[in-house]
Structure formats: C-alpha cells, structure tokens
Amino acid sequence: MSDLLQLRELVRQFVDERDWDQFHTPKNLASALTVEAAELLEHFQWLEHGRLEELGPDKLVEVRHEMADVLVYLVRLADKLDLDLMAAVQEKMVLNRAKYPAELVRGDARKYYEYKK
Amino acid sequence: MSDLLQLRELVRQFVDERDWDQFHTPKNLASALTVEAAELLEHFQWLEHGRLEELGPDKLVEVRHEMADVLVYLVRLADKLDLDLMAAVQEKMVLNRAKYPAELVRGDARKYYEYKK
Amino acid sequence: MSDLLQLRELVRQFVDERDWDQFHTPKNLASALTVEAAELLEHFQWLEHGRLEELGPDKLVEVRHEMADVLVYLVRLADKLDLDLMAAVQEKMVLNRAKYPAELVRGDARKYYEYKK
Amino acid sequence: MSDLLQLRELVRQFVDERDWDQFHTPKNLASALTVEAAELLEHFQWLEHGRLEELGPDKLVEVRHEMADVLVYLVRLADKLDLDLMAAVQEKMVLNRAKYPAELVRGDARKYYEYKK
Numbered sequence: 198m199s200d201l202l203q204l205r206e207l208v209r210q211f212v213d214e215r216d217w218d219q220f221h222t223p224k225n226l227a228s229a230l231t232v233e234a235a236e237l238l239e240h241f242q243w244l245e246h247g248r249l250e251e252l253g254p255d256k257l258v259e260v261r262h263e264m265a266d267v268l269v270y271l272v273r274l275a276d277k278l279d280l281d282l283m284a285a286v287q288e289k290m291v292l293n294r295a296k297y298p299a300e301l302v303r304g305d306a307r308k309y310y311e312y313k314k
Numbered sequence: 315m316s317d318l319l320q321l322r323e324l325v326r327q328f329v330d331e332r333d334w335d336q337f338h339t340p341k342n343l344a345s346a347l348t349v350e351a352a353e354l355l356e357h358f359q360w361l362e363h364g365r366l367e368e369l370g371p372d373k374l375v376e377v378r379h380e381m382a383d384v385l386v387y388l389v390r391l392a393d394k395l396d397l398d399l400m401a402a403v404q405e406k407m408v409l410n411r412a413k414y415p416a417e418l419v420r421g422d423a424r425k426y427y428e429y430k431k
Numbered sequence: 432m433s434d435l436l437q438l439r440e441l442v443r444q445f446v447d448e449r450d451w452d453q454f455h456t457p458k459n460l461a462s463a464l465t466v467e468a469a470e471l472l473e474h475f476q477w478l479e480h481g482r483l484e485e486l487g488p489d490k491l492v493e494v495r496h497e498m499a500d501v502l503v504y505l506v507r508l509a510d511k512l513d514l515d516l517m518a519a520v521q522e523k524m525v526l527n528r529a530k531y532p533a534e535l536v537r538g539d540a541r542k543y544y545e546y547k548k
Numbered sequence: 549m550s551d552l553l554q555l556r557e558l559v560r561q562f563v564d565e566r567d568w569d570q571f572h573t574p575k576n577l578a579s580a581l582t583v584e585a586a587e588l589l590e591h592f593q594w595l596e597h598g599r600l601e602e603l604g605p606d607k608l609v610e611v612r613h614e615m616a617d618v619l620v621y622l623v624r625l626a627d628k629l630d631l632d633l634m635a636a637v638q639e640k641m642v643l644n645r646a647k648y649p650a651e652l653v654r655g656d657a658r659k660y661y662e663y664k665k
Contacts, residue, residue, distance in 0.1 A: 468618075495639075
C-alpha cells in the first residue's frame with residue numbers, strides 16, 4: 198500500500214476510535230489545516246533568514262510535529278472529498294509547467310500573471 | 315519508490331529547472347504553505363455547513379488544485395529540512411494517542427489541555 | 432488623537448522599550464498577523480454553527496485577546512509601511528461597492544469574478 | 549465618533565445593503581480574516597529581506613487593500629461579538645507588558661514561555 202493510503206488508514210482509525218468524524222466537515226478540516234500551517238510558520242516568523250541552522254534542535258522537533266499535523270489534516274480532507282492526492286499533485290504539476298515555462302521564469306519568483314504586464 | 319519520495323523528486327526537478335531553490339528557505343516555504351492552505355479554506359468560508367455537496371464540481375477542481383499546492387510545499391519543506399514526513403506522522407500519531415485517549419475524548423472536540431480544567 | 436493613531440503610539444512605545452524594531456520587517460509582521468488570525472480561527476474551528484453562544488465566556492476572553500493581537504500587528508505593519516489604515520479602508524470600500532453592486536449580489540456570497548460566468 | 553466606530557458603521561451599512569449578515573457568523577468571519585491575512589502575506593513571501601523597498605509601488609497598493617480587508621473583517625467580527633476592540637488592545641497590552649518585561653526580553657524575539665527554560 199502506498200504511503201498516502203497508509204496514512205489515510207491510520208487517520209481513519211484514529212478518528213473512528215474517538216467518534217470525531219462528526220466534526221470533520223471539509224470546511225472544518227480546511228480550517229484546521231490552515232491553523233496547523235500557521236503554527237508551523239510561527240516557528241520561523243522572527244528568524245532573520247529563515248534557514249535550518251537558525252531553528253535549533255528543539256524547534257526542529259516542533260516543526261516536524263506541525264508538519265505531521267498538516268499532512269494528517271490534508272490526508273483526512275482528501276479522504277472526506279474522495280480525492281486522490283497523488284493524482285492531484287501530478288495533474289497540478291502539469292498545469293504549473295504550463296504556467297511557469299522554465300526558460301521564461303528562471304531565477305524569477307513572480308506569479309504567472311505578473312509576466313503578462 | 316514511495317509516493318512521498320516520488321513527489322519529492324518531481325518537485326526537485328521542477329524547482330531546479332527554474333532555479334528557484336534560492337527562494338526556498340524553510341521560512342519562505344512555511345509561508346507559502348500557509349498561503350496555499352488559506353486559499354483552500356477560502357472556497358469553504360461562506361458555506362453554511364461546509365459539506366462536499368455545497369461545493370459544486372467547478373469549486374471541487376479548484377479545491378483539488380489548492381490541496382496539491384499544499385502538498386507540494388509540504389514535501390519541499392521536508393526536503394529542505396531533511397525530514398521524513400512519513401516517520402513524522404507516525405511519531406506524531408503516537409503522541410496524539412497519548413494526548414487524546416479514546417475513552418476520554420470520544421465525541422468531544424476540545425483540545426487536550428481543556429480536559430484538565 | 433484618533434483610536435488608530437493612539438494604538439500606533441502604544442505599540443511603538445512597547446516595541447521601542449524592548450528593542451524589537453529590528454525584527455519588524457513588513458514580511459515578518461505580515462507573517463505574525465497571519466499566525467494571530469489563525470489562532471483566532473482555532474477557537475471556532477470545531478463549532479457546529481460558529482455562533483457566539485457556542486463559544487462560552489472563557490473562550491470569548493481568549494478570542495478577544497487574539498483579536499487584539501491581530502489589530503496590534505496590523506497597526507504596526509501600517510506604521511512600518513507608512514500607511515493610513517483609515518484612508519485605506521475608506522478607499523477599499525469604494526472599490527468593494529463597485530465590485531459588489533447591492534442590487535446584483537443581494538443575499539449571494541460568491542466572489543465578484545464568479546458573477547461573470 | 550472614533551475611527552473604529554466609524555468603520556463599524558461603514559461596514560454595517562455595506563453588509564445590510566447586500567443582505568450578507570446571514571453569512572457573517574463569527575466562525576465565517578474569523579475564517580475570512582485569516583484568508584485576507586494570508587493574501588497580505590503572499591505579497592511578501594518570496595522577498596529576500598521583506599522590506600518596504602523590495603515591494604514596489606504596485607504591490608504596495610495591493611498590500612494596502614489587503615490590510616483594509618483585514619481591518620474590515622476584524623471590525624465586523626468585533627461587532628458580531630459585541631466587543632470593544634480599543635479596550636481589547638489596551639487590556640492585552642497590559643498582559644503583554646507583564647509577559648514580556650522590557651529588561652528581560654530586550655532585543656530577544658523568543659516567546660514568553662521559552663524564557664522559563
């Protein structure tokens with residue numbers, strides 16, 4: 198079984214044991230995912246450059262846990278929406294390649310619509 | 315190769331072709347991840363119940379794309395921090411089981427520290 | 432002196448006493464603002480309807496504090512960008528009135544670009 | 549009338565003309581506020597230092613508009629929760645002064661609970 202399907206099962210079991218499915222509307226899960234992403238960001242927000250070396254080992258453990266929470270909610274949301282995350286990324290990367298042709302955007306961090314200006 | 319490692323390679327190649335690694339400090343990636351999570355949330359924010367049926371097929375495609383973006387940035391951040399996402403979730407789920415014992419929290423959505431009150 | 436200018440002075444003094452201006456780049460402040468907004472959202476995320484009555488008095492105090500944090504960072508960011516927040520809202524509301532004509536959007540929560548479809 | 553009360557009236561009128569109060573549960577407003585904060589952050593996310601000079605005049609106009617949106621939702625949420633934002637900030641700043649004594653935290657960006665370690 199693939200990683201993402203294995204995670205889906207792990208999360209399903211955790212939720213079912215706690216009877217938490219009732220709280221897991223897609224809206225609530227999208228909200229929880231955003232909150233976890235922001236908790237992850239919080240560890241970086243005052244760092245001057247935001248590099249790994251500035252974090253320190255204790256913070257890195259916390260960052261790891263916040264990233265796990267993000268993935269848990271993402272996998273759960275995909276489950277509730279009956280989406281295949283792996284296929285979604287593959288599809289999106291095709292679109293990204295079209296939006297950001299390598300020769301046009303090399304070394305440039307602007308959004309695709311800013312090139313049209 | 316596992317899903318998550320496959321995605322890591324896909325993203326690495328995309329970034330390298332565009333010389334975008336220079337923008338990918340962990341701080342910037344955590345920020346981009348939060349922004350994508352919020353864009354996902356935006357599709358749900360005015361829905362009354364926030365269920366799948368209220369979204370409609372066009373919005374569902376957009377939701378799918380935003381979820382892909384979240385996963386791309388998460389996988390990229392894990393790569394830059396040299397973390398194993400799969401191991402991180404497995405470790406975090408052990409902690410979650412300890413924090414939220416099924417018999418104590420069944421059907422209850424409070425945070426773990428609220429039970430102590 | 433207006434409310435917002437009074438807050439600006441209050442925050443300036445607090446920051447200067449702590450020599451924290453060095454951390455207050457616009458980017459870091461935008462990040463801190465987003466983190467505080469997400470902390471606010473966290474109090475609502477599992478509520479069924481998300482109404483005031485579901486919060487309870489303890490949570491309402493916490494919500495009040497998170498809202499204060501959001502305003503503090505917003506006022507600080509405006510100060511660092513040398514923007515007049517009051518003028519910004521008045522200007523934006525004129526744009527919103529043009530984007531969302533009352534007779535067209537009454538009782539409808541879609542984004543302005545969805546009407547064109 | 550103070551700035552914040554004036555804004556409250558401006559937003560109330562805008563919402564009433566559009567019959568949008570039905571969408572404005574505190575939960576939905578907290579969500580919309582977070583989404584606007586993230587849209588603000590997006591303008592800064594790939595900047596190297598995140599300073600004003602790196603933004604450019606066009607982006608600054610967009611930043612100004614996003615900040616206006618944040619304030620509009622904050623004022624609206626305060627209205628729906630029947631909170632006085634000005635009093636909330638004054639109260640929170642007293643707590644912040646106790647949590648972060650100037651002589652202890654000068655030039656240090658850690659969170660208050662990290663000092664205890």
